[in-house]
Amino acid sequence: MTPQESTAEETAPPSDRAPGDGRPASAYNLGRRLRVMGAVLAGGLAVVLALLLWLGVLVPAKQEAAGYSDADSSYATLSVEHNAQAVQLAALAPGRSDDDEVLELAVEVGESSAARVRELADWLDARDIPVPAAGKEALALADAGLTTELPDDGSGPRAGSTAHSHEGGNHGMLTAEQINGIASLKSTDFDIALLAALVEHHYGGLQPADEEIEGGTDPEAVALAQAEADAIRVEVEDVRDLLASVGGPGSTNDETR
Structure with missing residues (x-):
């Protein structure tokens, strides 16, 4: 190859053809x-x-x-969130109510609701189904104590802050704004607002429990729903009676009878 040929090859423009193609x-x-x-x-x-x-x-x-179905897991998940909010409402009473009966009833409602959260969370855990964060928050709130005033920003101690997929009138769930309104009250005004909210909240919890009793597959989940429905029907009567005794509006709702 001559020097001229070598130079020509080095300076030749790149080929627009693919290698070997x-x-x-x-x-x-x-x-x-x-x-x-x-x-x-x-x-x-x-x-x-x-x-x-x-x-x-x-x-x-x-x-x-x-041995469980979508209906079973949906009930357990929703009920955890529902009972978590009941714990949250009960935790508002210390420091806001002056009525010993209201304070005592709030503790009873909070503790029974926390117990249901634990049972339902155990059911979910046993089946590798995620437990709603609201349930864990409610249990922490209950463990902190429902008989003493807990520190908060004035709107009440928070549990179930993530439990709002069913809020706003569905199954009796309250919105954050409604809870803030209750938390802003004191004495008799607070008692009436809290008890009235618990009545509606408890009625709302009956629907998913009754639906699980009728259409559930897992015997344990159905038994939990039956126990919840029975407890709600007893608790709501106690709340209604106390609501009337503190001067609150009477209720003519007969769903629990």
């Missing part, structure tokens, strides 16, 4: 990008199919093997 380099690069994109899409599709398999086949199969 008759196609232009741009076409080669496009093909390579398409193959990469195809691999990525295939991987994503595999993930989606695996998720659908898990939700559509493996989860129901796991539920069937464990």
Whole structure:
């Protein structure tokens, strides 16, 4: 090779052909990008199919093997949140109520609601179903004590701050604004507002419990729902009687009878 030939090769413009291919380099690069994109899409599709398999086949199969259904797990999850809010309401009483009977009833409601949260959380844990954060917060609040005033910012001690997927009139759940309104009151005004809220809250808890009793699959979950419904029907009568004795409005709701 002459020096002239060597110089010509070194200075020759790059080829627009793919190595070992008759196609232009741009076409080669496009093909390579398409193959990469195809691999990525295939991987994503595999993930989606695996998720659908898990939700559509493996989860129901796991539920069937464990003897529970979606209705059972939905009831337990919702009821944890519902009872967590009852604990929160009961914890408002110390420092706001001057009535010994109201304070005593608040403790009873709070402790019974916390006990139901524990039972339902155990049921969920045993089946590897996540326990709502509201339940854990309520248990911590109950463990801190329902007979003494807890420090707060004036709007009341908070439990169940994450339990608002059913709030605003569904199953008797109160909104944060409604709870703040109750927490801003004192003495008789507070007593009436708290007891009236507990009446409506308890009535709201009857629906999911009764639905589980009628349509649940897991015997333990159905038994928990039955126990809850029975307790609600007793507790709400006590709350209504006390509400009337402190000058609150009478209730003509006969759902618990």
